[in-house]
Amino acid sequence: MKKLVLSTIAALGALATALPAAAQELTFWSWRQEDKAQYEKFIDAFEAKNPGITVKFEAFEATNYNTILSTALAGGSGPDVMFARAYGGLETVASGGYLLPLDKDNVPALANFAPAALAAESMRSDKTTYAVPFASQTMLVIYNKDVFEKNGISEPQTWDELVQASEKLKAAGVMPFANGTATAWQNEVVVGGIASTIMGRAFYDDLMSGKADFTDKRYVEALTKLKEISKYFPDGFIGLDYASAQQLFSSGMAGMFVGGSYELSNLKKQNPDIKLGIFATPGLKAEDEKLVAQYFDGGYAVNAKTANKEAALKFVNFLASQEFGQMFADGLNNISAVPGVTFKNELLGEVAELNKHSIPYIMLVHFRYGEPSGSVLLQSEIQKLLSDKATPEEVGKNLTTGLANWYAPFKK
Template sequence: YQNRLSTALRGGRGPDIAQLKAYGELQPFIEGGYLDALDDSVTELKNMPDAALGGARGRADGKLYGVPYSVPMMGVFYNEDIFSAQGIEVPKTYKDFVAACEKLKAAGITPIANGGANGSAWELEIGVGVIGPTLYGPGFYDEMMSGKATFEDPRYVAALKRFAELKPYYSDGFAGIDYTTATQQFIGGKAAMFFGGSFENGSFKSQNPKLKFSIFPFPADDASTKLYTSAFSDGSYGLVSESQNKEAATKVLNYMASAEFAQAFADELGWPPARTDVTVKDPVLSKMMEMAKNSTPYLTLVGFRWQTPTASSVLQSEIIDMVEGNVAPEKLAADMQAAVATWFKPKQ
């Protein structure tokens, strides 16, 4: 999609309103002069939280070039019927989580549907995003941005290690399982848990309306530890500079920034909308939005996809080997840091 949109805009054949990616993947369209800033024309943007707006800003000028539509967060989806049948409660500690996995495995149930084969290693990156905040905490992102911490920090390495040590509980044949297969294992009741983003909510419901599931934040070692979840701005809708219908397009964008649109977005898709002034009817979405109150930026996406090589590209290329024991977590972390060090300059 990015390539098609870029080709259309360069050729003067772009749409009036373009669906845009966030953060670093948005910047080339801003730098190319293909989008109008919306700070003055879309007044409802002032009612959106910074967590939503951050992904739609130009890095150089700080202006807003898109109307965000969702702020997904991440957690552990679980099958409520399986948990109930096996006498398992939502784990309060990591020890409880492992004990639950052992009990499920002994019962012949895949504890965690997981796999990143065939180009879907981004799902494994999400898994690290699910686990990471419980180990490196809410302030780690700011430490990374300031240069106080790096990917080689023991706290980030610990997140990689924890993701790898759960391999015995992942889908059989983990290295050959892709995202589609893993989701079908969970949707079909063959697996008890799934590491995922809130965008899965509507998809799970539409594919299996009878599936009873919910979500919880990944537990920490100590039950008293405040739990955090990774969150990010998923994308936005922008006004193409060469649009011949700017007045009408701006009206549409103002509607898309409204509370009315956010409510419809939540009701129809089951995703967390960009605005928080909505009435949530879906119990799973309600739980997600409650979890999102204690969120920290999805580290590799929000902070390190601005230029290439990205932290994500290195993580995705090596994470299966890390889980399989062929690459040490410390080596993966060092490779990620070496990659982003070629372009990342800490904020002073």
């Protein structure tokens, strides 16, 4: 009998060793509903290499995502892994203790990420990183190559050449720019895409060091030029929303569109035949450094209270890998934040080159950490500027005064 019991125990032990570990299902939340099919392909690749772990991707409407996520986390639940906003949006969640700190010990690949990318997903107070950066976005000018070629226009190298190109398109019955300002956040986009070169890198450096504020003549001049070029926006552009502006450009009715690098894929979906080009808005002189505005667009974070910590970290390490970064760039036609990624898409390669001459997308990167938000202020003030209800000088003063409510360097 004793031998039988021992042999039975040994057999059960062998069987237990042979059986796979209990399956773990991770929930993965996102605001990118439009990317659901592609993320499911990414997840398939992860699951194939990690049997026993499954990932359920759930996407929510973008404008409600922050509220849904914060409510779930505050209630002690929420997803195992989640899309997290960057900059001020990250701090809102991370400061509540809802996210697992990430470092080179639990996610070794983070050691290779660019410092600016990591800063976007870190608390300013203690530099703790809480998410793996997933993409960067760049504000620039997108143009229709066929429209430019038909009208004998080359990429402008000076501000005067940009004005001349706009005049030429207008004379030919083509809208020079498709942009409108009825969708508030688009007002911030046109500042980043048009005014960055004019305000210049030296202004940005002085702003960050506390030597300048938004009343600085360099910033005021940049807004003056933005106001000048807005006469080439569509008639009634003050009431033109984002979706309509996209359609004007993708249909070929307009030659240029000021937007983010995220537009490239969207515009091709709207019109697969359109031939796109991009450029950084030029300065007053040809030798001026042409600048684009860049920011990092969120990251992948782990719930601090997840019951599946080991599996969640395995998944996040996959999301931090060059293998995933390459799939992300190829599958979503977007600029992955993962170091070492190459771009099969020619336009993405051009964006990566333009990013070598960039300044941060100022309000999003630096001034969304208090109330009133710099982005909210800027969007409102640019609407006033472009509808002749404020001067560039007044806009600069109002931005500085508004931010002085919480931004110490502006307090006098």
